[in-house]
Structures are given as C-alpha cells and as structure tokens.
Amino acid sequence: MPRLTKIVATLGPASRDPQILETLIRTGVNVVRLNFSHGKADDHVQTAAEVRRIAASVGRPIGILADLQGPKIRIGKFEEGKIHLDVGQRLILDAKCELGNQERVGLDYKDLPRDVSPGNILLLDDGRIELEVENVQGPEIFTVVRHGGVLSNNKGINRKGGGLSAPALTAKDMDDIKTAAMIGADFLAVSFPKSASDMYMARQLMLAAGGRALTIAKIERVEAVAALEEILDASDGLMVARGDLAVEVGDAAVPALQKRMIRLAREKNKLAITATQMMESMTHSPTPTRAEVSDVANAVLDGTDAVMLSGETAAGEFPVETVDAMVRICREAQRSLPVTLDRGFLDRTFTRIDQSVAMAALFAAYHLNVKAVAALTTTGSTALWMSRLNCGLPIFGLTEEPAALSRMTLFREVFPLLLPEMGNDRDLLRRKAEERLLEAGVVAKGDLIVLSYGDKMGQSGGTNTLSIVRVGEPLPAKR
Template structure:
C-alpha cells in the first residue's frame, strides 16, 4: 500500500454482504465504522465477524470503530409521515404531543423546552429548516418558521450556537460500549462530547467492560458541538483522537466556519500526538452517482493536505449505490494529493520537546531517515506508541510497525503513513532484527543493499521500552 492517508468506511445495507465488503477492503478500506445509531447489537456483532473474514480474505488487518449514537435530539413522528412547513407559519414543538401534523410535533428529547428562550434559532433536518423561538410555555415551544420545507419523522434538531444540555452518554450508549468491547472493536467514537469529562467517562466504561480480556479500546471524540471548540485541547488530552464531524458541527457554528476549524483541529491533533479523522459528505454525490464531483475531489484532497489521518465515507458506503467505487475514488484522490504534499520535517522539530526515551528515539529515527533518505523506517513495537509518534510528522518515507500484537496491528490501521506486519519478537535482538529484514524482503518492501532505520527496545518484548536505534543495510550480516 503506497497510500499514507487511511480510509474509514461505514457499513450498512449496501455493504453488509461478504462479497461487497471484501471488495471494499481490497480496494483500500483501513477502518470499518459500525454506526450504532442504526441496528441492534446482534446486527453489529454479525457485521464485525464479516469484517474480520473480509480482512483475512484480503490478507490484511482492518480496525473496527464503534460509533455511538449519542443524545439524538429529534422531532417525533407525524400522523402522515411528513409535512410541509411554509415560511412565516406558526409551529409548535411539544414534548407531550403524540403524533404530529401541520401545527405541531412531538419531541424525542423531552428536556428541550428548558434549554430554550425567546429569540433562539432552531435548525431542523441538518439546517434546511429554520425556526425562531417565540415563547416556551410548559412543555411547548412556540416558533415561527423562518425557512420552510419538508419535515419528516425523527429529523434532528440543533440550536444555533449550541448550548443544549443533553449528556454525551445516554443509557443506550453505555450498553453499546459493552457491545463494542464484546464484538472486538478497536475504537469507540463518542458523539457530541462537550468536555474532557465525557471522554473520561466513556473510557472508564470501556476499560471496565474490557478488563476481563485485558482489552483497552482507543477513544475518538466526535467534535460536533459548538461548546466543544473552546475546550478542544482538554478533549484532545482525554482522547486518542478526534473526528471532524462536519455535519452537526456546521449546523451549530455555520457552514462558513467549518473549513478553518477543520484545519485547526487537524493541526492541534497532530501537535498533541493524537489522531484525526475528517468526516461527513466527503463523497456525498456517490450515494447515487458512480463518480464524485470536482468539489468532492478537492474536499478529500484538501483534508489530505491538512494532514488528516483518515477520510471517512458514511452513507456513500452504508446505503449508496456505489460503495466499492467510493473507496476506489477516495484512494486515488489520496494518492494524488500525497504526491503534492511538501515534507517539512525539520521545521516540525524546531519547538519539539519530550521527556521520554522512547519518544526521543522516535524523533531520532525520523530525523536520521529524512537526512539519509533511507528506504523505510521500521519500528519493532508492542504497543504501537513509537509508530504513532512518528506518524504525527510529515515524512515521505514509509513507516513500518512490526509487532506480535494483533490489537496493535489493527489499531495502527488508522495511523497515517504506517503499514503494519505481524512479527514475533522473542529471543536475541540480532535474531529479531534479521527476522525483520527477512519479512520486509519477503513483502517486497526493501531489496538487498537498501538502508533502513530500525527502532526497538532492549530487552525485547517490553511495552514502552523502545530505547535503541540502528541504521541497517539490508542483507548485511
């Protein structure tokens, strides 16, 4: 795989058969997203098994990301399924209403009335419908339609500027975390976190669920609330990565603010040694069309140039007509964008500071590889931390994680510019180094005579023990 940027694909009705899923993985999917907003626990478990089977058929490891539903603030159901709202009309959102009509509709989130005051702007159906709050009387929110349109069952509600008090983790999410651990997920994406506490709670719940198997899932914070933006650094510190969730975020902060926020978030994630995923509507037209628009091509390419670890497909691969073609198109765009990416490794190190031996070895490997122009950077790693640190810097030399841990193989599937292979690491370091060379030769990564930079820990097999760096001429004993 020459591509550095990874691809996250959501699976759903269009991609839940083994044949399609295998084609998608072989086309370049690195991480499969299970959307817990839809389906039952058994559905997700069945799909997880298919993912593992498809990955085995393609001869690779794929990470599984369980994406929690979070507090979906939605309208209720309508008597006839949908209505048409006219601009200037009066409309009531009533927590006590059973079935909606042209005058009123119920609320899934019964606490919404207490969060609102006259003058607040409500955005429905991803911002396509705009209501202005006139008054809140008991359980009823009286509004005037500013921008009308068709409103159907269970469409989402946002308040412009954010500020709704719904907790990030619902009772359903807490059960879904247990399901995610049980089915062997590698990542959990937490929807609508407002602060670090939301992420800490999610991690604690996952750690408790994973304790019997000694499994620790990595936590991704989906940034989609306006109030998360000022607290981005504390959320990053409490997470393993973030998702630039541009749908709900755009509704709360405005479409025009999102591109600059995307760049800022990716930059902050990399500086904090965290992961970044760019998501929402990246290839939206491919839900129904076999080729993307020029704007979508530019959108994916710009995310790559911003330094994102991964680009994500949602409905395009879950329910669209062309799931495989979507992955193929994303992979091709990423490859072309990476060719234009300028390597600025030295400037990355100007203000770098570190206190850990293993982190200093990772930086040393990057610096040496860059100036010697070696063929590959090779990390013999248990936890994958060394390769994560390396992958936070733009370098046009591939990084290889050789690890005995299947969990590390899978989670590093999301790391930008990192490829992973399984390698048992026991015995003397010289024997393991030779085994690493043999594996890279077998995989056609290197040829005899190539220079590589290798990092490892003495004694072998210790987590967090990377303390050695060696420049190796492949084939030389």
C-alpha cells in the same frame, strides 16, 4: 509510494454483503465503521466477526470503529410521515405529543423546552428548516418558520450557537460500549462530547467492560470547540464531524476549524478523522463532483489521518466506486505534500526515551538514503509518534500483538505488519524484521532501513534502541 491517508468506510445495507465487503477491503478500506445509531447489538457482533474473517482471508489488518449514537435530539413522527412548512407558519414542538401533524410535533429529547428561550433559533434536518422560538409554555415550544420546506420523521434538532444540555453518554451508549468491548473494537467514537469529563467517562466504561479501544471525540458542538484542547488531552483522537458542527457554528467557519483541529491533533500526537459529506454525490452517482475531489484532497493536505465515508458506502448505489475514487484522490494529493521534518523538530520537547528514539529514527531516515522506517512496537505508540511528522517515507509498524496491528490501521503513513514471536534476541529480531519487510515486498536486499526497538520486546514503552541497517548484510559476530 503507497497511499498515506487511511480510509474509513461505514457499513450498512449496501456494504454488508460478504462479497461487497471483501471488494471494499481489497479496493482500499483500512477501517470499517459500525454505526450504533442503527441496528441491534447482535447485528454489530455478527458484522464484526465477518469483518475479521474477511480481513484474515485477504491477509490485511482492518480496524473496527464503533460509533456511539449519542443523545437523540430529534423531533418525533408525523401522522402522514412528513409535512411541508411555509415561511411565517407556526409550529409547536411538544414534548408530550405522540404523533405530529401540520400544527405540532413531538420530541425525543423531552428536556428541550428547558434549554430554549424566546429568540433562540432552532435548526432542523441539518439546518434545512429554521425555526425561531416565540414562547415556551411547559412542555410546548411555540415557533415561527423562518426557512421552510419538507420536514419528515425523526429529523435532528440543533440550537444555533449551541447550548443544549443533553449528556454525551446515554444509557444506550453505555450498553453499546459493552458491545464494542465484546467485539474487540479498535476505536470508540463518542458523539457530542462537551468536555474532557465525557471522554474520561467513555474511556473508563470501555476499560471496565474489558475493552482496549482508542477513544475518538466527535467534535460536533460549539462547547466542544471551546474546550477542544481539554477534550483532545482526554482522548486518543478527534473526528471533524462537519455535519452537526456546521449547523451549530455556521458552515463558513468549518474549513478553518477543520485545519485547526487536524493541526492540533498532530501537535499533541493524537489521531484525526475528517468526516461528513466527503463524497456525498456518489451515493447516487458513479463519479464525484470536482468540489468533492478538492474537499478530500484538502483534508489530505491538512494532514488528516483518515477520511471517512458515511452514507456513500452504507446505503449508496456505488460503494466500491466511491472507495476507488477516494483512493485515487488521496494518492494524487499526497504528491504535493511538502516534507518539513526539520521544521517539525524545532518546537518539540521530548521527555520520554521511547519518543526520543522514534524522533531520532525519523531524523536519521530523512538525512540518509533510506528506503523505509520500521518500528518494532508492542502498543503501536512508537509508530504513532513517527507518523505525526511528515518524513516522506513509509513507516512500517512491526508487532506481534493483534490489538496493536489493528489500531495502527488508522495511523497516517503507518503500514502495520504482523511479526510473530519477536522474542528478545536483538540480532534475531533484526533478521526477522528484515525478512518480514522483504516478504512484504517493500524493501530489497541492499536497501538501507532504520529500525527502532527495545531491549525487552513485549514491554510497553520499552523502545530505546535505533539501528541503521543494510538489508541482507551479515549480522555482526557476537563477542
């Protein structure tokens, strides 16, 4: 059984070398993440071109995820690069300070003094430093240290319980969306959305720039959790961004939220990516901790479409070993996945013909001795719908559209295959599909497969036909 859960790997200094990148792809990476918090537009254009070149040479479709930086809610820099804070010490966060010292530090987000009041708790550096606001005077926030430690340049700031007013899309993000469209990104991750309107705006900006990327909402704010359904309805998927989310809602709340988000995404036929610190120890170690193994396995069991690596592959010492370990964990975890297809149909209503055909294909495959399910698709939607229910079989997305091929790289249980010049002759189409599956080595002559397709291939939403086919049997004579 092939690996069902996809792997997203962030590219950076440790993985941009063409040989390393090719090895990562061969080892099991399905989607690469370009982090727009770092690098210039030209860097991302060159990296995307290299990814496409290597993917073509390896013969595997690889998706590209452009991850927007979002608002920079950070402190500024220090004269000495860092300071040490003791419990009870006072620190002023000063929106007008240029270079910080032991007594005060500047702010990249100049509106922070308007967003806080006495008694608020500010969490810096992913919650490692805790400050309590005592007073606010103009551009200055007077705080007392509740949890101390080393504080260095440009560390992030969260307010416990959320409520910071920074917009999700900055001017830089809007420029970066144009870059993402130019490089043909398959997925666009939007940082810190608070409402559905943030996601609608990102989608419109992407379309206006000529892009077709699926939009992924990064759930990082308390406000986003409260508006989860509305945000998901306005998006193509979500990312469980556990770093900032844990700081705002508390780390103990994250596991249950992760399960809820993944479940809701699957129910709404959306995508889910689980991210942050999945294999963090492998940044400096060739083997994961037992806790990390359990973390990745549980995400697989939760039903996530993909698990994501960040610093582990961007700047880590063992990027290839990290991907290899994640592949092994995903494969082992999926052995325990229950097939609950019949239960999955009970509470679902299908109003579209193409979606009903997709579900009928799964039902037929589940109750017959079928080797594989194949969806001939123009956009990838049929394959996505099939992948929302665990049928225990691989789903092959056959398409002549390169954009659909790339976006299916993120769909759990779906294996995209290029089928050029599909045409509209149904008998010829069936034969081409059989030959492509035989060529890929996923079926043999005599195997039973389920095919879904449309009368007019190339037309979005046109899937209306289901065929149960024995590979290699003669086509029926035309009347």
